[in-house]
Amino acid sequence: MRKLALSDEILLSVESPARYIGGEVNSVMKDPGKVDVRFAMCFPDVYEIGMSHLGIQILYDMFNQREDIWCERVYSPWPDLDQIMREKDIPLFALESQDEIRKFDFLGITIQYEMCYTNILQILDLSKIPLNAKERTWEDPLVIGGGPCVYNPEPLAPFFDMFYIGEGETVYFELMDLYKKCRKEGCSRKEFLKKAACIPGIYVPQFYEPVYREDGTLEEFQVLEEGIPEKIEKQVVMDLSDTFYPQKPVVPFIKATQDRAVLEIQRGCIRGCRFCQAGMIYRPVRERKVEYLKDLAKEILKGTGHEEISLSSLSSSDYSHLPELLDFLIDECQKTGVNISLPSLRIDAFSLDVMSKVQDVKKSSLTFAPEAGTQRLRDVINKGLTEEEILNGAGKAFEGGWTKVKLYFMLGLPTETQEDQKAIAHLADKVARRYYEIPKDRRKGKCQITVSTSFFVPKPFTPFQWASMCPEPEYLSRANTVRNEIREQLNQKSIRYNWHEADVTVLEGVLARGDRKVARVIEKAYKDGAVFDAWSEYFDYECWKQAFSETGVDPDFYTLRKRTKDECFPWDFIDAKVTKEFLWKEWERSMAGEITPNCREKCSGCGAAVLRGGVCVESKS
Amino acid sequence: MKVRVKFEKTGAMKFVGHLDMMRYFQKAIRRAGIDVAFSEGFSPHMIMSFAYPLGVGMTSSGEYFDLEVNTPMSTAEMGRRFNSVMAEGVRVLSVRKIPEDKKSKGMSLVAAADYFVDFRPGLEPKQDYRKYISAFMAQPSVIMLKKTKKSLEETDIRPMIYRFEAVDNRLFLQLASGSARNLKPDLVMEAFYRYMGEEVLPFAWMIHRQEIYADMGDEKRRKLVTLESLGEIIG
Numbered sequence: 001m002r003k004l005a006l007s008d009e010i011l012l013s014v015e016s017p018a019r020y021i022g023g024e025v026n027s028v029m030k031d032p033g034k035v036d037v038r039f040a041m042c043f044p045d046v047y048e049i050g051m052s053h054l055g056i057q058i059l060y061d062m063f064n065q066r067e068d069i070w071c072e073r074v075y076s077p078w079p080d081l082d083q084i085m086r087e088k089d090i091p092l093f094a095l096e097s098q099d100e101i102r103k104f105d106f107l108g109i110t111i112q113y114e115m116c117y118t119n120i121l122q123i124l125d126l127s128k129i130p131l132n133a134k135e136r137t138w139e140d141p142l143v144i145g146g147g148p149c150v151y152n153p154e155p156l157a158p159f160f161d162m163f164y165i166g167e168g169e170t171v172y173f174e175l176m177d178l179y180k181k182c183r184k185e186g187c188s189r190k191e192f193l194k195k196a197a198c199i200p201g202i203y204v205p206q207f208y209e210p211v212y213r214e215d216g217t218l219e220e221f222q223v224l225e226e227g228i229p230e231k232i233e234k235q236v237v238m239d240l241s242d243t244f245y246p247q248k249p250v251v252p253f254i255k256a257t258q259d260r261a262v263l264e265i266q267r268g269c270i271r272g273c274r275f276c277q278a279g280m281i282y283r284p285v286r287e288r289k290v291e292y293l294k295d296l297a298k299e300i301l302k303g304t305g306h307e308e309i310s311l312s313s314l315s316s317s318d319y320s321h322l323p324e325l326l327d328f329l330i331d332e333c334q335k336t337g338v339n340i341s342l343p344s345l346r347i348d349a350f351s352l353d354v355m356s357k358v359q360d361v362k363k364s365s366l367t368f369a370p371e372a373g374t375q376r377l378r379d380v381i382n383k384g385l386t387e388e389e390i391l392n393g394a395g396k397a398f399e400g401g402w403t404k405v406k407l408y409f410m411l412g413l414p415t416e417t418q419e420d421q422k423a424i425a426h427l428a429d430k431v432a433r434r435y436y437e438i439p440k441d442r443r444k445g446k447c448q449i450t451v452s453t454s455f456f457v458p459k460p461f462t463p464f465q466w467a468s469m470c471p472e473p474e475y476l477s478r479a480n481t482v483r484n485e486i487r488e489q490l491n492q493k494s495i496r497y498n499w500h501e502a503d504v505t506v507l508e509g510v511l512a513r514g515d516r517k518v519a520r521v522i523e524k525a526y527k528d529g530a531v532f533d534a535w536s537e538y539f540d541y542e543c544w545k546q547a548f549s550e551t552g553v554d555p556d557f558y559t560l561r562k563r564t565k566d567e568c569f570p571w572d573f574i575d576a577k578v579t580k581e582f583l584w585k586e587w588e589r590s591m592a593g594e595i596t597p598n599c600r601e602k603c604s605g606c607g608a609a610v611l612r613g614g615v616c617v618e619s620k621s
Numbered sequence: 622m623k624v625r626v627k628f629e630k631t632g633a634m635k636f637v638g639h640l641d642m643m644r645y646f647q648k649a650i651r652r653a654g655i656d657v658a659f660s661e662g663f664s665p666h667m668i669m670s671f672a673y674p675l676g677v678g679m680t681s682s683g684e685y686f687d688l689e690v691n692t693p694m695s696t697a698e699m700g701r702r703f704n705s706v707m708a709e710g711v712r713v714l715s716v717r718k719i720p721e722d723k724k725s726k727g728m729s730l731v732a733a734a735d736y737f738v739d740f741r742p743g744l745e746p747k748q749d750y751r752k753y754i755s756a757f758m759a760q761p762s763v764i765m766l767k768k769t770k771k772s773l774e775e776t777d778i779r780p781m782i783y784r785f786e787a788v789d790n791r792l793f794l795q796l797a798s799g800s801a802r803n804l805k806p807d808l809v810m811e812a813f814y815r816y817m818g819e820e821v822l823p824f825a826w827m828i829h830r831q832e833i834y835a836d837m838g839d840e841k842r843r844k845l846v847t848l849e850s851l852g853e854i855i856g
Contacts, residue, residue, distance in 0.1 A: 001632045001709065008741075009824045012678050017636040025648070025708050251648060253637045253708075259644075305648030305706075336651070337659050337667075360663040 002029075005093035006081075014080045018253045019047035022073075022095030025251040026303065028060070029096060030070040036180050039063055039071040039106040040094045040141065044119035045534065050075040051250070052258035054312060055110055055147065059168045061246035069176060072096040073250075074107075076119045077126065079532065085126055092126035101127035105179065107141040109160075111149035114511035115504065115534035117156060120145075121526040124159065131523060133161045134206055138189055142179075150203075151234075151281055152460040152571040155514035155522060157205035161193060165574055166201050166235030167267075169243050174199055197228045201235035203574075204228070210516050210570065216557055218515065218568040233575045234281065238613040240267060241289040245296060248303035260308035260341065261300045265293060265325065269314035270599035270615055272606075273371070274382045274590050275410065277459035278314055280578050283606060284614035285599060290321035294328050301338060309333065310341040317346035318600075326354050333358075343367075347393035352400055365404030365450070366397050372413060373423030379593045380415050382586075387427065391434050398435045404448045405431055410456040411478045412505070414467045414590065421478050424451060425485035425495075432491035451486065452498045453479060455505040459512050460571040461578060463586035469509045469559040475502035503541040504533070509559040515570040518558070520551040579607035622693050623721050625852045626703070627714045629682040630675065634710030639674040645711070646686065653702040656692040672727035672848060673734065673798060673833055676805075681830035683735070685848045687719060687727045696855045717852025725851070731799035732836035733783060733845050736806045737829045738792040744825040748817060751787045757816045758785050765812050767804075778804055778812060783843070785809065795845075798833065 004011070004021060011017035032038065041060055043050030050056065056073065063071035072094035077085060085092070091100045101107055107129070109120055124131050129140045136143075145153060146164040153163045164172070175196060182192040197204040207228045211219045223230055237243050245264075252259075268285035269278065297309060309329065313319060329340055340358040345351040347366055355364070368390050372378045375387065394405055409424050428451050435447035455475050458467040470478070479499040486495050510518060525547035532538035548555050563569075565584055572580070582605060589596060596604050599615045609616040630642070637645065647667055650657050659665035672685035690699075696716040703713035719725050740746070757763075760779060767776035781804040784795035796804040806828050814821045835851060838844030 004633055008678070008827070011636055012824065017677070018638075018641065021633040021636050023633050023709050025645075025652075025706070253641050253645060255641070255644065302652065302654075305651035307647065307651070337665055339664075 002098060005098040006090070010081070010084055010088075010090075014084065015078060016047070016254055019075065019078070020081065020095070021253075022098065024253055025305075026248040027073075027096055027250045028064045028070070030064075032070065032097060032099070034067075035070040036068040037070070037106065037176050038099075038104045039069060039108060039176075040074050040101050040104045041071055042074045042107060042109045042123055043112070044076050044109055044116045044123050045532075046078055047075040047252070048254065048256045051252045051256040053110065053112065054262050054264060055168065057246050057249040057262075058244055059108070059172070060250070061248075062169065062172070062244040063176075065244070066173070066176075068180070070096075072104075074101060074123070076122060076532070079538065082122065082126065082531070091128050092123065102129055102140060104141040105183075107143045108164075109143065109145050110147040111145050111156070112147050113534060114149060114508045115539075117511060117522050118526045118530045118533055120156065120159060121523065122531050125526075132158050134158075136161065136189070142189075142192075148277060148281065149512075151277070151574060151576060152512065152514070153203065153205065154210070154516045154570040155511050155518040157516050158519045158523075160205060162196060163203040163205070164201055164235070165203055165232050167237050168235075169237045170235040171199050171201050175202065194225060194228065197225075200233050203232045208573070212515075212517075216517075218570060218572075220568065221570075221573050231573055231575045234577055236286075236577070236611055236613075237267075238286065238611065240286045241292040247296065247299040249300065251304045251306070258310070259306070260310050261297070261304055261306040262310055262312050263293060263297050263300070264288070264312045265316065265319045265322075266313045268614065270318055271315060271384065272382055272586075272596055272598060272604065274380075274463040274586055275371070275413070275456060275459075276314075277462050280461050280583075280606075281576050282314070283578055283608035284611060284616045285318070286614035287319060287321075290325050293325055297329060298332065301336070307337070308339040308341055310343065313344065315346070316342065316344045317348075317351065323350070330354075330357055347390075347397060349396060352393075352396055356400055361401040362403075362444075364402070365406050365448075366394070366402055367406045367408065368393065369408040370427065371408065371410050372416070372420060373409065373425075373427055374420045376593060377413060377416060377420045377423075379595050380590050381410075381413060382590065382595055384595065384598065387430070390427070391430060394431045395434045395437075398438055398443065398447065401444075403435070403444060403446070404450070406450045406452065407431070409451065409453045411453045411482070411499075412456040412470045412475060414464060416478075418481060421481045422485040424453070424482050425489055428486065428495045429489040429491050432489075432494045435494075436491070447494050449491075449495045450498065451482070451495060453482060454500045455502060457505060457508045457512055460569065461574075461576045461583070463583050463590055465513065465569065465583065466563045466565075466567075466587050468562055469506070471560065472502060472506050475505060501536065501539075504536075504539060506555060506559055507533070507541070507544055510555045513558050513569075517553055521547045521553050524551050577608045577611060582606045622690050623687060623719050623725075624690060624696065624699065625685055625687050625717050625719045625727060625848060626699075627716075627849050628684050628686075628703075629680075629712050629714055630684055630710065631680045631682070631712075632710035634708070635678055635680045638677045639671070642675075642684075643669075643671060643686075645708070649703065649706050650688070652706040653699075655688075655694070655699060655702060656690055658689040658691050670726060670728050673731045675830060679828045679830060682714070683830055683832035683847070683849075685727050685833055693855070715849055715852075717849060718855050719852045727833075727848050729800070730835035730848060730851070731833055732797070732801075733795055733834040733843075734798040735831035735834075736794040736796065737788075737831055738794065738806060738810060739790070739827045739829070741825060741827060744822050746814070746817060746819050746825075748819065750792075750813070750817060753813070753817050754785060754787055757813055758782070760816075763812050763816075765808055767808060778808060782809060785813075 144162040150163045207225045266287040268282035458464045668689035699716040762777040763779040781797035786793045834845035
């Protein structure tokens with residue numbers, strides 16, 4: 001029987017001890033004496049969140065298929081355990097072997113959102129790995145970061161030995177083989193890193209140095225060592241029907257946030273919304289073959305016993321074999337009492353028909369994401385959803401028996417005016433009116449419209465990477481405008497309004513488009529107690545404000561400043577296959593209120609066609 | 622067909638709570654390919670019920686749930702299927718067919734349970750606890766503050782302690798259990814420590830549930846039989 005790293009006394013004093021015991025169904029045990037590489041895969045947030053992430057499950061399965069590699073998992077200890085580990089000097093451990101992280105060859109950290117940056121430092125700190133990569137020796141694991149946030153890794157650059165830019169299925173084995181060879185030959189850590197830096201997609205920050213102008217912007221990004229590439233090319237899996245996908249993902253004992261089987265039907269999105277980073281960095285759109293997905297769905301359900309399966313993609317309605325796949329799933333799942341969950345579907349006659357088959361119409365709600373209140377602003381962001389489509393979709397849904405509608409918007413978008421903000425309330429009211437047009441005897445009581453707004457944060461590799469954010473007080477005043485306008489509406493009693501906090505938005509803005517100088521702020525904030533910033537009950541804005549002022553880093557420089565066309569951005573050394581020229585063109589079109597057709601309607605020349613795959617080579621007939 | 626599944630829960634599994642064990646078995650049933658019956662309605666759920674929840678931190682070799690299956694299968698085959706998909710620390714010990722009627726439900730039958738209490742090394746009572754046992758049991762009443770559904774109440778727990786014995790280096794307890802009268806081993810241990818005049822140290826003992834019983838006797842005489850023995854083997 002496995003020996004646990006934590007004693008019974010500790011485990012029985014913390015919340016959800018099963019977070020720390022490993023041993024879940026489908027988790028992988030190996031003999032540490034019989035593997036060459038031990039890889040600890042980390043999601044720097046609490047177990048229930050981390051276990052819901054598909055990417056880690058894919059890489060965990062991929063690594064463990066190799067006999068010479070043992071990949072294990074580690075998540076952020078919740079603050080209650082964090083405190084005990086510090087008091088009792090217990091080092092952080094991996095779930096499977098319960099061995100210390102510091103003994104591993106690699107610590108891979110997936111970086112999914114900016115607000116987990118301090119948690120990364122917590123992981124390193126509790127593992128007793130020096131925070132600064134340059135201070136590490138072969139006594140420490142190689143710390144490698146991946147995930148969407150590494151499209152601007154600079155605020156985290158000092159803390160990582162390497163970053164993996166792009167999709168993990170492509171060059172990880174090459175990196176592992178290089179590591180084995182280098183260790184066998186007795187290479188120094190630096191020699192290994194120099195060789196690793198030559199693998200496409202691998203960025204070793206210590207071999208690069210930003211040179212700043214007097215105004216604080218980048219002058220250039222210098223390569224410090226000879227033979228190290230200037231540009232890092234993102235890695236992309238071109239054939240998604242012939243690659244790694246876990247048929248037996250790990251099934252947690254405790255309820256994860258996503259407690260279901262996940263079927264990723266495609267990667268990327270044809271839509272080209274100008275605020276959306278995923279829509280740009282995952283280009284080109286690549287579908288998985290429908291036959292492959294059918295087999296996969298059956299196997300995953302059999303291998304996990306999950307009672308629900310969910311389709312995953314940025315825009316499921318754009319998957320070209322969706323009707324065939326759904327017919328299959330409905331048929332298959334009805335036999336076995338498995339639920340189907342369908343996120344990110346465009347609301348139309350087809351999707352309503354499907355949803356009425358798989359959901360309880362009385363209980364479920366429909367979601368629209370118009371993102372902006374007016375057509376003008378929706379054109380600015382290239383969100384191709386018209387008011388007519390929303391009202392038609394909602395109308396059909398109401399006639400089909402649904403009474404709940406959720407509407408998602410962003411506030412703080414470029415060019416947004418008070419009129420745009422108020423229009424959010426008007427649109428919600430129109431949806432409600434559409435409901436009350438149905439004769440009383442054919443509807444069931446009141447409808448419930450939920451309006452949610454989040455604040456827009458400009459991200460690298462989007463046309464809005466040039467956009468300025470709003471001054472902080474502006475955010476809540478915009479949310480107030482929406483709230484007050486909703487109160488003025490005829491159907492205000494049927495409309496509920498939720499909005500996000502504003503202080504997190506500003507910080508997210510700094511971290512998203514930050515440079516290496518921001519690393520000092522993160523380290524300072526962490527040392528002063530900031531951790532679990534993504535959790536409102538732990539987020540401490542004062543701590544961050546203090547860190548900015550003590551390190552002399554001005555947050556406004558990153559959020560409010562106007563960026564020019566030619567500015568050298570901290571992330572420009574990454575070749576995301578979407579050209580800066582295209583992004584600038586999109587920014588200009590945005591300012592002119594011009595929409596850009598989606599990839600299937602017309603190629604807009606973003607640059608991803610050089611990869612010769614996915615939607616770029618689909619027959620356009 | 623209704624079946625009763627007996628399983629053990631050991632090792633690190635003691636940190637997995639009751640609700641999560643239910644979810645665990647729901648998924649295990651699907652992995653095992655057991656044709657379980659579902660309730661009617663829009664969100665059907667498996668027709669299964671656990672006999673007696675086990676607290677976090679406790680191990681057991683006598684846990685039970687009842688399950689309704691559509692396709693009859695030998696009880697041995699069901700056991701094999703379960704054990705091919707278990708996590709380390711959970712093992713199905715027996716599967717037996719039980720009567721369909723409501724009063725045969727495991728949950729409503731629970732009347733008593735056996736426990737072993739082990740002291741953690743270094744945290745044993747200071748005195749030789751064995752010599753207090755018979756006197757402790759000879760008390761006409763043992764009044765303790767006992768949690769009821771609403772509040773804490775002074776209760777005589779002595780009638781609910783059926784057996785309290787030293788076996789090797791551990792204590793054996795047989796206690797009234799179930800919806801009518803329920804006594805937890807921790808409370809008995811606290812009463813025993815109080816009787817010995819010793820302070821209860823946190824985490825001093827570990828509890829293992831050994832078995833769960835139904836009472837097939839009458840008002841005068843208890844006749845405890847294991848929940849397992851009320852089912853029959855199907856070949």
